[in-house]
Amino acid sequence: MIHSSVVDDVPVRWTNQPGRFGASLVFRVGVRDETFSTAGITHLVEHLAFSGAPVPNHESNGEVALGITEFTFDGTPTEVAESLNAVCESLSALASGRVDESMLAKELNIMEAEGQTSPVPPEMAEALTNHYGLSGPGLAFADEKYLDRLGTEDVARHAATYFTRGNAVLVCSAEPPANLRLPLPDGPRRPLAAANRVGSPGPAEYVSGGTELVISFKIPGNADGATGVDNLVQQSLERRIHEGLRRQHGLVYGAACSSVTVDDDSSLFVATVDVAPRNVAEVAGRVIDELRALRDTGITPEEVDRFAANLSSDRAEPGSEQMEAYQCAVSELCGQRPWFWKDFAQSLETYTPELTAKHLAGLESTLLVGLPEESIPEEVDERTGVVFPPRHSETKTGLQGEVYKRGLLARFAGAPADARLVVGQAGVELTLFGATTAVHWEGIVGMERGQFDGGPELITLYTHDAFQLEFLSAWFKRGEDAVSRIRAAVPDHLQRVAAIEDD
Numbered sequence: 001m002i003h004s005s006v007v008d009d010v011p012v013r014w015t016n017q018p019g020r021f022g023a024s025l026v027f028r029v030g031v032r033d034e035t036f037s038t039a040g041i042t043h044l045v046e047h048l049a050f051s052g053a054p055v056p057n058h059e060s061n062g063e064v065a066l067g068i069t070e071f072t073f074d075g076t077p078t079e080v081a082e083s084l085n086a087v088c089e090s091l092s093a094l095a096s097g098r099v100d101e102s103m104l105a106k107e108l109n110i111m112e113a114e115g116q117t118s119p120v121p122p123e124m125a126e127a128l129t130n131h132y133g134l135s136g137p138g139l140a141f142a143d144e145k146y147l148d149r150l151g152t153e154d155v156a157r158h159a160a161t162y163f164t165r166g167n168a169v170l171v172c173s174a175e176p177p178a179n180l181r182l183p184l185p186d187g188p189r190r191p192l193a194a195a196n197r198v199g200s201p202g203p204a205e206y207v208s209g210g211t212e213l214v215i216s217f218k219i220p221g222n223a224d225g226a227t228g229v230d231n232l233v234q235q236s237l238e239r240r241i242h243e244g245l246r247r248q249h250g251l252v253y254g255a256a257c258s259s260v261t262v263d264d265d266s267s268l269f270v271a272t273v274d275v276a277p278r279n280v281a282e283v284a285g286r287v288i289d290e291l292r293a294l295r296d297t298g299i300t301p302e303e304v305d306r307f308a309a310n311l312s313s314d315r316a317e318p319g320s321e322q323m324e325a326y327q328c329a330v331s332e333l334c335g336q337r338p339w340f341w342k343d344f345a346q347s348l349e350t351y352t353p354e355l356t357a358k359h360l361a362g363l364e365s366t367l368l369v370g371l372p373e374e375s376i377p378e379e380v381d382e383r384t385g386v387v388f389p390p391r392h393s394e395t396k397t398g399l400q401g402e403v404y405k406r407g408l409l410a411r412f413a414g415a416p417a418d419a420r421l422v423v424g425q426a427g428v429e430l431t432l433f434g435a436t437t438a439v440h441w442e443g444i445v446g447m448e449r450g451q452f453d454g455g456p457e458l459i460t461l462y463t464h465d466a467f468q469l470e471f472l473s474a475w476f477k478r479g480e481d482a483v484s485r486i487r488a489a490v491p492d493h494l495q496r497v498a499a500i501e502d503d
Contacts, residue, residue: 002325003175008182009165013329014172017322022074022173024326025084025182028190028333029162030067031119031142036134036445036462037494040144041158042069043117045094047107048155049163052090056083066119066128066140066260067192067334069163077177084170085181095160095185099152108147116144120260123208123272123370127216128260130206130368130391133198133465134445137262145446146496162190169333171326191335195263198465203367204391207376213273213280214370215287218362221265223337226359228347230259230267233294233359235310236303237271240290251279251286264335277375284369284387295360298353308348315341382435393467397438399429402485404476413456415475423485428461430469439463447490449483450498457483460498461490 005012034041046062046069058075060083071087073080093099118125118140125140132138164187170176197218208214220226234257241255253274259267275283314320320341328338347355369387380386401424406415420431427440439461446462456474463469473479487495 002321002328005176007170007176007180008184010168010170010182010184011329011332012170012172012176013325014175015321015325016175017173017319019173020074021077021080022072023080023084023176024070024072024171025087026068026070026169026171026330026333027163028067028167028192029069030065031139032066032137032192032195033162033190034139036139036142037146038150038154038158039139039142040111040147041150041154042162043111043144044104044107044147044150045069045091045155045159045163046071047111048094048099048103049087049090051103051107052093053083053086058083064117064119066137068330077174078179081177081180085183088181088183091159091163092183092185094155095163097152097156099155101152104152104155108150111144111147121258121272123210123212123214124216124258124260124268124270126208126210127214127270127368127370128262128268129466130199130370131197131216131218131268131366132195132262134462135464136193136195137260137268138195138198138466145448145498149493149496160185160187162187164188167333169329171329173322189333189335192261192263195266197366199391199393201365203364203369203388205369205371205385205388206391208370208372210370211372211374213275213284213287213372213375215271215273215284215291216368216370217269217360218262218366219259219267219269219359221263221267221336222261222331222339223264224358225347226355227267227337227339228344229299229351229355229359230269231344232299232304232307232348232351233269233356234258235307236294236299237287237290239303239306241273241287244290245273245283245286251275251283255287261334261336277372280371280375281386284371288363288367288369291360291363294356295363296357298356299351304348304351308345311341311344311348393437393439393463393465397429397436399424399427399438401425401429402482404478404482406475407477407479410475413472413474415472419471419475421471421476421479421482423482423489428469428486428489430471432471437467437469439467439469441489444490445494447486447495448498449487449495459483459486461486 043064058079060073073083129138129141165184166188245252255273257271259269261267331338401422404421406419422429429438443464448460450458456472461469
């Protein structure tokens with residue numbers, strides 16, 4: 001049974017789980033609530049919150065996910081209550097502007113040592129970025145390039161906006177102790193913002209930075225009744241891939257399916273497949289055919305019965321009630337419909353093929369295929385791609401402005417023969433290797449400048465739809481003038497200087 005109470009205006013959910021007392025203080029803020037130029041700030045606030053509190057003598061941890069941040073503690077009720085109080089006081093101090101600059105510098109160094117973290121598995125993060133660009137859930141794959149630009153005011157603003165009592169929930173493994181206090185600053189709930197897909201509709205592919213085939217597409221959000229079959233679809237697809245593509249044809253090693261909430265109306269379904277590079281195109285086609293079959297003919301009664309048995313077994317596991325309490329509390333925090341074990345069981349009892357048809361209705365219009373680079377043949381037609389045409393920017397070319405043609409000495413700097421740059425009032429357009437990419441100024445989310453020793457500048461423009469425009473100033477006649485015009489058009493807070501090692 002899940003119990004409810006309130007402590008200092010923070011909702012509390014708990015069960016009666018045996019063993020040590022555990023608690024998770026969860027805030028509705030994550031990577032998706034940052035911008036490309038503030039990526040990592042939620043992680044920084046989490047670090048600073050712990051640094052401002054005494055080191056506990058029991059287990060503790062902090063984690064930043066895509067849409068939530070949580071502080072977890074495991075110990076005696078008294079120990080956990082003291083730690084929760086200390087972390088909340090630390091967050092309140094940050095929100096009020098009491099940010100110690102020396103502590104900030106120290107935590108930035110620690111985060112540099114920790115290295116880049118991802119709120120979701122890398123393949124899912126990359127898929128999110130290709131679907132949603134460099135904003136909202138698409139920031140899951142963004143590098144924390146601007147951490148050294150973040151200051152005390154940025155930290156205070158972020159803490160005051162998101163780490164508040166109205167934007168939090170506490171989940172405990174047992175009834176919280178009477179002396180528990182959660183002295184957080186006041187502030188409203190921050191619902192999930194709507195996420196808009198980037199690029200043109202229809203199936204497309206992209207070059208993945210990983211080694212697995214990645215297939216992703218949009219599915220309904222968890223407020224939709226079809227959500228109840230999501231896990232059923234995942235397990236059915238995994239089993240069909242294992243039985244068909246591994247056991248019968250020997251084409252793959254394995255597959256894993258999952259989904260991630262995007263906003264109130266949608267989630268993203270992601271399937272990753274371990275496959276040899278030479279078989280990627282064939283396997284991609286076969287997996288997509290299986291998805292189409294699930295959509296068009298539904299799931300067999302045997303598959304439904306198998307999943308129902310697995311669900312019943314999972315429900316009987318120790319700790320399942322605590323897991324349900326946590327998941328339901330986080331769903332409510334994010335403004336989502338909570339799904340209980342009984343809801344999933346009901347969806348199986350009332351299953352019809354129409355549910356899977358509805359769940360997979362966005363397959364064709366939102367399908368993206370991530371191909372490992374080593375699986376792409378050298379002779380592939382760049383217009384048609386390996387499986388589908390490559391994902392491309394929706395921005396139309398043909399911007400008007402100052403034209404910078406290839407310089408006389410450009411070939412010594414490695415410029416392609418067709419190099420051409422246009423810088424105008426509306427934006428910038430770059431032509432390289434037969435491809436032209438244009439972006440309006442408002443579509444630029446970051447600019448990186450690097451200079452080789454005694455040489456030209458390397459300019460990288462990061463766009464909202466997750467493309468990069470990269471060139472050397474020496475490629476063009478009056479290239480320095482072009483760079484000056486671009487720097488004048490891009491806001492200063494989006495610009496950074498990067499160190500470049502000249503090989």
